[in-house]
Amino acid sequence: xxxxxxxxxxxxxxxxxxxxxxxxxxxxxxxxxxxxxxxxxxxxxxxxxxxxxxxxxxxxxxxxxxxxxxxxxxxxxxxxxxxxxxxxxxxxxxxxxxxxxxxxxxxxxxxxxxxxxxxxxxxxxxxxxxxxxxxxxxxxxxxxxxxxxxxxxxxxxxxxxxxxx
Amino acid sequence: xxxxxxxxxxxxxxxxxxxxxxxxxxxxxxxxxxxxxxxxxxxxxxxxxxxxxxxxxxxxxxxxxxxxxxxxxxxxxxxxxxxxxxxxxxxxxxxxxxxxxxxxxxxxxxxxxxxxxxxxxxxxxxxxxx
Numbered sequence: 297x298x299x300x301x302x303x304x305x306x307x308x309x310x311x312x313x314x315x316x317x318x319x320x321x322x323x324x325x326x327x328x329x330x331x332x333x334x335x336x337x338x339x340x341x342x343x344x345x346x347x348x349x350x351x352x353x354x355x356x357x358x359x360x361x362x363x364x365x366x367x368x369x370x371x372x373x374x375x376x377x378x379x380x381x382x383x384x385x386x387x388x389x390x391x392x393x394x395x396x397x398x399x400x401x402x403x404x405x406x407x408x409x410x411x412x413x414x415x416x417x418x419x420x421x422x423x424x425x426x427x428x429x430x431x432x433x434x435x436x437x438x439x440x441x442x443x444x445x446x447x448x449x450x451x452x453x454x455x456x457x458x459x460x461x
Numbered sequence: 462x463x464x465x466x467x468x469x470x471x472x473x474x475x476x477x478x479x480x481x482x483x484x485x486x487x488x489x490x491x492x493x494x495x496x497x498x499x500x501x502x503x504x505x506x507x508x509x510x511x512x513x514x515x516x517x518x519x520x521x522x523x524x525x526x527x528x529x530x531x532x533x534x535x536x537x538x539x540x541x542x543x544x545x546x547x548x549x550x551x552x553x554x555x556x557x558x559x560x561x562x563x564x565x566x567x568x569x570x571x572x573x574x575x576x577x578x579x580x581x582x583x584x585x586x587x588x589x590x591x
Contacts, residue, residue, distance in 0.1 A: 317536055320530060328525035345525055346532045353537055393494070402516035419480040420514045439480070441473035446498045448476050 316353050323364055324349070325370045330399050331383055334375035334392040344374040360387035365457030372380040372458065373394050397455060408447050416447035470499040472506075479506035 304322060310316030327348050332341035347380065348371045353365065375396065379389055419439045470493045474485060484490035491504045 313537070316533070320533065324525055324530070325522035328529065329523045332523050341523075342529050342532075343527060345529050349533050350536055353533075397512055398518060399518045401512045402519040405513055405516060415513055416480075417517075419477075420510065420517065434484070438476065439482070441477050444474035444480055445473045448479060448506050448513075451513055452505065455509065455512070461566075 300307050305363045308352075308363060310359060311319065314382045314425075319352070319363060320349055322347065323367055326364075326399070327367050330368060330371045330396050331375060333399055335378050335391075335432070336380075340460065344378065345370055345427050347374055362457050365454070368396075368400055368458040369460065380435045396458070400455055400458045401451050405447075408450055411440070412443045412447035415443040419444050469496060470503070472498065472502065474497070475503050476506050476510075478512040481510075 304318045306315075308313060328341055328345045331344035331348070332338060335341055335344065346366055350368050352367055372393070375392055376389060379392055384392075404412070405416065408451050429444065470489055474489065477492065478484050478493065484493065493499045
């Protein structure tokens, strides 16, 4: 059974095995990256990734919740716990959180719908490397303001979801 | 916006300022710093824009070892099928892909296919000539 992106949360929530495999296929690398970059340990990252997916699978499967955000939040919490067990200080915890934020935002940026994605990537590029502006807007800027705003709002939403559901 | 109208900065223009564009007027610039609501919105958009810019250095996802899925499947019981299902990814190709590689796809399969096709063509031409 092929599970599409739009179906995965429902199939997962229904408890169908394909849902777990599809969720892992879609977000396994993201969660492992969050865990690996946050914990700094390949061994801990593998353990955190397993526990993150199993926690979502065995926990309440509420389709109204954003599954990706829930997975990232769980992984972030497990990274914090791992660092605490390792005796990491506040600065190290904050650094890990910042790295995880960066991974989450990069993922959201990749997943943005067009044209927000292209526009935002161009707008974020250092000034000297920006290609010729793609459009003009009413306020005179070189980027369509609505597309930039939509992109930044989506990133804000994804980031907030990964910090608390 | 004009001085003394009581209007707030619109989000779309604040978004442009957040990614580094110059504010459209001195009044806008001043209001976006002095109005608590507009200042907070500007800061929030600027923070996420800065984070997004920093995140461009993230070139690719790290791939978990196969043992990770095997461990999940072993505990989950009947979810043992390998997670190689066909899944639509939400991102669409764009010109931005030329400068930012998200690590989910690469040009090598296409380049390889073209190289093989050229090689086969040369072999056929060589055989015909011989």
